[in-house]
Amino acid sequence: MTALLDVVNLRTSFPTPSGLVRAVDGVNLKVEPGGSVGIVGESGSGKSVLSLTIMGLVACPPAIITADKIEFEGRDLSHASQAQWRGVRGNRLAMIFQDPMTSLNPFLTVGDQLAEPLIVHRQASAADARNKAKELLQRVGIPAASERLDAYPHQFSGGMRQRVMIAMAMACEPALIIADEPTTALDVTVQAQILDLMREIRESAGTAFVLITHDMGVAAGFCDEINVMYAGRVVERGSTRSIFRDPRHPYTKALLESVPRLDDPPGGRFLPIPGQPPDLTSLPVGCSYAPRCRWVQPGCLETAPTLVPVENDPARTKACFVDMADPKGQV
Amino acid sequence: MLVMVLKRLGGVILTVWMVATLSFFLIRLAPGNPFANELHSLSPEEDAARRREYHLDESYSVQYGYWLWDLCRGDLGDSMKYRGKTVNALIAQTFPTSLALGSMAMLMALVVGMTTGVLAALRQNSPTDYALMAVAVFGISLPSFVFAMLGIVLFVFGARLFPLAGWESYRHVILPAMALSLPFAAKISRLTRVGMLEVLGEDFIRTAYAKGLAERHVVIKHALRGAMLPVISYLGPAFALILTGSLVIEKIFFLPGLGTIFVQAATNRDYNVVLGTVVVFSTLLCFFNFLVDLSYSLLDPRVKGSTGE
Numbered sequence: 001m002t003a004l005l006d007v008v009n010l011r012t013s014f015p016t017p018s019g020l021v022r023a024v025d026g027v028n029l030k031v032e033p034g035g036s037v038g039i040v041g042e043s044g045s046g047k048s049v050l051s052l053t054i055m056g057l058v059a060c061p062p063a064i065i066t067a068d069k070i071e072f073e074g075r076d077l078s079h080a081s082q083a084q085w086r087g088v089r090g091n092r093l094a095m096i097f098q099d100p101m102t103s104l105n106p107f108l109t110v111g112d113q114l115a116e117p118l119i120v121h122r123q124a125s126a127a128d129a130r131n132k133a134k135e136l137l138q139r140v141g142i143p144a145a146s147e148r149l150d151a152y153p154h155q156f157s158g159g160m161r162q163r164v165m166i167a168m169a170m171a172c173e174p175a176l177i178i179a180d181e182p183t184t185a186l187d188v189t190v191q192a193q194i195l196d197l198m199r200e201i202r203e204s205a206g207t208a209f210v211l212i213t214h215d216m217g218v219a220a221g222f223c224d225e226i227n228v229m230y231a232g233r234v235v236e237r238g239s240t241r242s243i244f245r246d247p248r249h250p251y252t253k254a255l256l257e258s259v260p261r262l263d264d265p266p267g268g269r270f271l272p273i274p275g276q277p278p279d280l281t282s283l284p285v286g287c288s289y290a291p292r293c294r295w296v297q298p299g300c301l302e303t304a305p306t307l308v309p310v311e312n313d314p315a316r317t318k319a320c321f322v323d324m325a326d327p328k329g330q331v
Numbered sequence: 332m333l334v335m336v337l338k339r340l341g342g343v344i345l346t347v348w349m350v351a352t353l354s355f356f357l358i359r360l361a362p363g364n365p366f367a368n369e370l371h372s373l374s375p376e377e378d379a380a381r382r383r384e385y386h387l388d389e390s391y392s393v394q395y396g397y398w399l400w401d402l403c404r405g406d407l408g409d410s411m412k413y414r415g416k417t418v419n420a421l422i423a424q425t426f427p428t429s430l431a432l433g434s435m436a437m438l439m440a441l442v443v444g445m446t447t448g449v450l451a452a453l454r455q456n457s458p459t460d461y462a463l464m465a466v467a468v469f470g471i472s473l474p475s476f477v478f479a480m481l482g483i484v485l486f487v488f489g490a491r492l493f494p495l496a497g498w499e500s501y502r503h504v505i506l507p508a509m510a511l512s513l514p515f516a517a518k519i520s521r522l523t524r525v526g527m528l529e530v531l532g533e534d535f536i537r538t539a540y541a542k543g544l545a546e547r548h549v550v551i552k553h554a555l556r557g558a559m560l561p562v563i564s565y566l567g568p569a570f571a572l573i574l575t576g577s578l579v580i581e582k583i584f585f586l587p588g589l590g591t592i593f594v595q596a597a598t599n600r601d602y603n604v605v606l607g608t609v610v611v612f613s614t615l616l617c618f619f620n621f622l623v624d625l626s627y628s629l630l631d632p633r634v635k636g637s638t639g640e
């Protein structure tokens with residue numbers, strides 16, 4: 001089976017007065033049809049820039065984007081024209097953004113905004129688009145859908161707006177939806193409902209998802225595969241189950257420890273990761289996590305580790321020299 | 332919505348009444364009188380007769396009563412200077428000129444200002460942007476009469492494109508309107524540019540692009556409305572400034588407009604003409620501000636009392 005999305009060696013950097021910000025620094029990403037891949041990392045690790053680059057939404061110039069391959073549904077988009085991008089965006093490849101409060105246009109009715117992708121990509125008539133928009137609202141669980149079509153975004157709650165965003169992303173039945181922190185701006189109970197809705201869409205429509213989050217817990221409940229991102233690079237990759245059971249990168253381990261768990265004793269160990277993410281304009285020569293790493297070895301400061309398979313599991317890769325079980329015996 | 336409209340209309344009437352009342356007493360308190368500065372000064376008997384004719388021999392409150400009663404019936408009285416002419420007739424005669432000048436200037440300012448503003452925003456930090464904004468700074472910092480002079484030198488004496496002055500054809504209105512509109516076009520251009528840049532940075536613009544919409548569509552349908560809000564709120568003050576600016580421009584180009592008769596009447600102490608023009612000016616201004624607020628709430632569904640609520 002060929003991959004739905006195959007990104008190889010993607011780099012996105014921004015020239016700034018203080019230097020070149022390497023926001024995405026050589027990322028590979030593969031998504032199978034109907035799959036669900038998580039990208040997890042602290043804020044500032046380049047997750048949003050990665051997803052916007054895949055959507056072709058990073059303006060370049062000023063940004064500098066290079067990739068060996070950005071293949072989507074068998075077509076290489078790395079050299080696509082603006083018109084080709086427009087044909088894919090919102091049609092086969094859609095995106096849900098972090099903040100539903102600001103991501104919908106406050107001046108246009110919800111029905112109007114829902115109809116747009118249908119009119120642009122499907123050449124739907126206004127009446128057909130409106131009908132479909134109503135169905136979409138019903139589909140994402142918004143009550144009294146036909147009246148709500150004429151409402152403006154400010155008349156919806158945060159959770160309801162995110163449902164509208166999801167409906168909008170689904171409008172043209174895309175093969176892949178990239179969801180960038182879709183639940184971060186929402187209350188905990190609403191978070192769970194939105195994730196349930198996305199899961200239900202994935203199962204019934206077979207839509208593949210890339211879920212971006214800083215929360216390992218959210219990724220665990222939704223993704224088959226997890227990519228852990230740090231300073232613009234993927235530092236560990238594996239099935240959700242194996243990542244949780246047996247994290248091999250010190251950063252992954254630290255992320256997992258920073259997730260409050262239900263079985264934690266009250267007031268128990270909640271460990272934010274000490275230290276700061278590195279300055280992306282001047283990354284260290286060696287491993288960019290080394291300054292914060294509990295297991296750091298002298299070799300870590302000299303060369304940057306690359307993503308290599310972990311010994312007994314070909315689906316697992318990590319970019320780390322150290323074996324956390326035996327820090328002295330380097331891999 | 333309807334309640335809001337009615338309330339605001341009530342406000343318009345109240346404001347016009349207050350402005351007119353204030354002017355009524357102020358003009359009477361000013362030194363001089365309508366009959367004092369005529370070439371041949373009137374004899375005491377003639378003067379007394381004139382005063383009686385215009386009720387000027389009564390107390391202020393009685394005069395005010397007469398005047399207000401006439402005003403309510405839509406009668407602005409007789410001119411005290413142009414004998415035999417009613418103020419209504421004078422205004423009817425001059426208003427079309429001022430209206431043509433003002434609306435033409437406003438239209439030019441909006442069209443030129445908004446297109447250059449949008450263009451500058453879309454080409455932010457390009458030579459086009461810098462050039463447009465340099466012209467705008469120039470336009471804002473110089474008053475209209477300077478442009479009037481410049482325009483006359485360039486287009487009348489230089490290129491002979493326009494007639495110098497007077498009021499005979501549509502070509503007579505173009506140069507004065509251009510001179511009048513330039514500072515406003517410049518200001519509107521800057522407001523549009525800033526508004527546009529702000530809106531283009533919003534998350535919902537990214538959402539629009541993520542849907543696969545073309546730039547033209549994103550700009551026109553998603554960005555323009557929000558970018559227009561600062562321009563709309565500026566239109567109220569702009570209208571007032573265009574009114575006062577037209578006083579000067581009408582004088583420079585010898586246009587027989589409302590401004591010209593207002594200035595003349597004020598120097599002549601032609602009480603009724605002054606008050607008549609004040610009533611017209613303040614009604615226009617209030618009504619225009621009311622329209623601005625109305626369009627603001629129609630444009631932004633989040634504003635209370637708008638259709639979206």
Ligand SMILES: Nc1ncnc2c1ncn2[C@@H]1O[C@H](COP(=O)(O)OP(=O)(O)O)[C@@H](O)[C@H]1O
Binds near residue numbers: 021022
């Ligand atoms: N347009 C831009 N210009 C300069 N730097 C940027 C730009 N966009 C993002 N960055 C930088 O790229 C880095 C990654 O940002 P982002 O992808 O938003 O992180 P995340 O989504 O993981 O929180 C940050 O350091 C951010 O400051």
Ligand SMILES: [Mg+2]
Binds near residue numbers: 047049180181
């Ligand atoms: Mg982000």
